[in-house]
Amino acid sequence: MATRTIAGKTVTVNDEGFMTNPAEWTQEIATELAKEEGIPALSEQHWKIITFSRQDAGAAGKSPTLRRITTGTGLSTKDLFSLFPKGPAKKVARIAGLGKPEGCV
Amino acid sequence: MTTENRKVAFICSKGALDMAYPALVMGWAALGNGIDVTLFFTFWGMDLITKTRQDHLEIAPVGNPSMKLSMMGIKAGNLGIPNMLGGLPGMTAFATALMKDKMKKLEVPPVGEYLQMLVDGGAKLYACKMSVDMMGLKKEDFVDGVQDIVTASDFMDMTDGAQIIFI
Numbered sequence: 001m002a003t004r005t006i007a008g009k010t011v012t013v014n015d016e017g018f019m020t021n022p023a024e025w026t027q028e029i030a031t032e033l034a035k036e037e038g039i040p041a042l043s044e045q046h047w048k049i050i051t052f053s054r055q056d057a058g059a060a061g062k063s064p065t066l067r068r069i070t071t072g073t074g075l076s077t078k079d080l081f082s083l084f085p086k087g088p089a090k091k092v093a094r095i096a097g098l099g100k101p102e103g104c105v
Numbered sequence: 106m107t108t109e110n111r112k113v114a115f116i117c118s119k120g121a122l123d124m125a126y127p128a129l130v131m132g133w134a135a136l137g138n139g140i141d142v143t144l145f146f147t148f149w150g151m152d153l154i155t156k157t158r159q160d161h162l163e164i165a166p167v168g169n170p171s172m173k174l175s176m177m178g179i180k181a182g183n184l185g186i187p188n189m190l191g192g193l194p195g196m197t198a199f200a201t202a203l204m205k206d207k208m209k210k211l212e213v214p215p216v217g218e219y220l221q222m223l224v225d226g227g228a229k230l231y232a233c234k235m236s237v238d239m240m241g242l243k244k245e246d247f248v249d250g251v252q253d254i255v256t257a258s259d260f261m262d263m264t265d266g267a268q269i270i271f272i
Contacts, residue, residue, distance in 0.1 A: 066137055067214070067222070077225035086110070087139025101137075104130050105213055 007032040011097075018099055022057065025097030033095045039084065042095075046083055048073050053096045063098040065089070067105045112267035114143040114260075119272060120152030122162040122204055122216070127272050129219045136226040143267065144223070145260050146251075147233035150272075151240060154232060154247045159217045166191035166200040177203065217248065224250035231255045231263075 001012050001020060007028035012020045019025060030050060034042050042050070052073045056064040066089055070077055084091040089101050113135045115128040132142045152158040166172055167188045174181040190196065205215070214222065224230065230251045232242075237254050244254060255263070 066133075067212070077222050081136070081226050087137060089134075089137030090139070104134060105211075 014099075016100075018094055019097040020099070022054065022097050025054070029097065030095050033097075037084070037091045037095060038086075039091075039095075043083070045075065045079065049075065049080070049083065049092055050096045053092055053098060057096070057098045062102040063093045063096075063100060065101045065103040065105050066092075068103075109266065110139070110141050112141040112143070112264070114145065114264040114267040114269045116260075116269065116271045117144060117146045117150035117153055118148045120149035120158070120162060122164040122201060124272060125153050125162055125216050126208075126213075126219075128270070129216065129223065131270070132223050132228055133219070133226065136223065136228060141267070142223065142226075142228040143264055144228055144230050145233065145255075145264075146231070147236050151232065151236050151242065153216060153220065154230060154251050155242065156246060156248055159220075159248060160215065162216060163197050163201040164204050165197050167196075172200070220248065221250065231260065233257070233260075 001014065003010050003012050005011075007026065009024065009026060009029060011024040011029065014020055019029075031042055034040075034046070039046070049069055053064050053069060056068065056072060064072065066077070066080060069075075069092065070080055075083075080088050080092075084095075093100055113132070115132060117125070117128050119125070128144060132144060135142050146154050152162060166186050168191075170185060172186050172191075174184050174186055177186075191200075208215075213219070220230075232244075232247060232251055232254045234254050234256045236242075244251070
């Protein structure tokens with residue numbers, strides 16, 4: 001398992017660049033990873049999604065699917081795709097310090 | 106990083122409930138991974154985008170060797186549903202209700218809602234010109250999100266460079 005330093009903190013990551021230990025995640029890391037994913041600044045709505053995803057993953061033991069995120073946050077599919085353009089499934093999970101979503105919906 | 110975005114196009118030619126889902130599931134996964142998605146509906150697949158048909162897709166329990174009695178909760182191993190039995194009135198509705206129930210338990214949305222999710226996620230939907238003419242349909246008969254009625258040749262033009270999946 002590789003390690004890398006993000007926002008001054010050394011964390012473990014897998015081959016695809018997803019963090020493997022959610023406990024190592026910080027808000028500063030999220031901001032930094034968001035920039036790598038082409039999102040220059042995280043808005044309140046971005047944080048709403050990130051916070052929900054982390055809470056849900058903590059409870060369910062797996063990264064939430066997009067439908068779970070829209071249902072859980074009350075945000076629309078359109079919102080989700082405009083907040084995290086071009087691939088929200090991977091982007092949300094990566095920024096939130098979680099693994100890839102498990103499940104097909 | 107490639108500059109050209111990956112593209113996937115699905116040709117949906119079937120109107121049975123079980124054949125509606127492959128494109129929806131894979132298309133949704135593709136959008137979630139940042140892949141451009143185009144859906145082309147043709148022949149029986151027109152049912153998936155036709156307002157009056159979309160919520161009434163069914164699965165028939167006849168002529169399907171994979172459909173076993175065990176799916177109905179009867180512990181019968183590999184024993185299939187006899188075609189004679191599947192042909193009885195009400196069996197298609199029964200099989201359909203059973204499948205819808207299973208999908209619901211897995212939190213899989215109904216076809217109409219699923220398709221709308223794909224549209225909201227940026228998928229482009231097109232109806233086949235020849236099927237429209239054959240079935241006497243108009244653009245108003247289709248759900249919102251269907252962008253246009255196009256010919257096979259148009260489809261080939263608009264899917265240049267895409268991976269095409271026929272269902």
